[in-house]
Amino acid sequence: xxxxxxxxxxxxxxxxxxxxxxxxxxxxxxxxxxxxxxxxxxxxxxxxxxxxxxxxxxxxxxxxxxxxxxxxxxxxxxxxxxxxxxxxxxxxxxxxxxxxxxxxxxxxxxxxxxxxxxxxxxxxxxxxxxxxxxxxxxxxxxxxxxxxxxxxxxxxxxxxxxxxxxxxxxxxxxxxxxxxx
Numbered sequence: 001x002x003x004x005x006x007x008x009x010x011x012x013x014x015x016x017x018x019x020x021x022x023x024x025x026x027x028x029x030x031x032x033x034x035x036x037x038x039x040x041x042x043x044x045x046x047x048x049x050x051x052x053x054x055x056x057x058x059x060x061x062x063x064x065x066x067x068x069x070x071x072x073x074x075x076x077x078x079x080x081x082x083x084x085x086x087x088x089x090x091x092x093x094x095x096x097x098x099x100x101x102x103x104x105x106x107x108x109x110x111x112x113x114x115x116x117x118x119x120x121x122x123x124x125x126x127x128x129x130x131x132x133x134x135x136x137x138x139x140x141x142x143x144x145x146x147x148x149x150x151x152x153x154x155x156x157x158x159x160x161x162x163x164x165x166x167x168x169x170x171x172x173x174x175x176x177x178x179x180x181x
Contacts, residue, residue: 001056003059004033004063005063006065007065008090008091009063015054016077016081021075022117023054024057029060031166031173035175036113040113042064042065044112046066046069046109046110046111047069047112049071049115050114052071052082052095053078054078055085055093059086071094072096074097104130104133107137110144112143113146114134114139114140115146116146117148118150124154124159127150131146131181144178145175145176146175152171156172157174160176163180
């Protein structure tokens with residue numbers, strides 16, 4: 001994976017093969033950030049990266065100067081890799097080894113952007129449970145957005161027409177504004 005833009009542009013990061021993750025492709029990441037820079041001032045936002053895996057999305061937000069980034073993953077190897085990479089390259093990222101539900105229920109923080117890239121084995125019910133917890137715990141700021149990366153095998157927008165979807169090969173990015181929760 002490589003950093004596309006910002007202060008760390010062009011840095012290539014190699015994740016160990018034994019990490020249980022599937023990094024967001026450069027094509028999807030570039031499209032995501034092209035959308036976000038038209039909606040947010042990246043250097044003024046707080047970001048929550050759920051199911052952070054390799055930290056790919058967190059590194060990109062950090063390189064672009066996001067105000068605060070918290071990366072959450074339940075896998076210790078993933079969290080260690082994000083910490084080591086952040087230290088090596090000077091990324092300002094807070095890591096939390098935690099299950100996403102526990103983190104969302106216990107946090108007293110809220111965010112402008114919540115990026116969630118759960119395993120593709122997630123069921124549609126689990127995606128809507130994730131959205132429900134975010135709404136109940138008021139984790140998203142008023143003008144914030146949740147972005148969920150998921151398989152193109154199904155559409156979240158079919159159950160909620162206020163969800164904007166962008167398809168990239170076998171992946172979909174679903175954008176959900178707080179008002180649409």
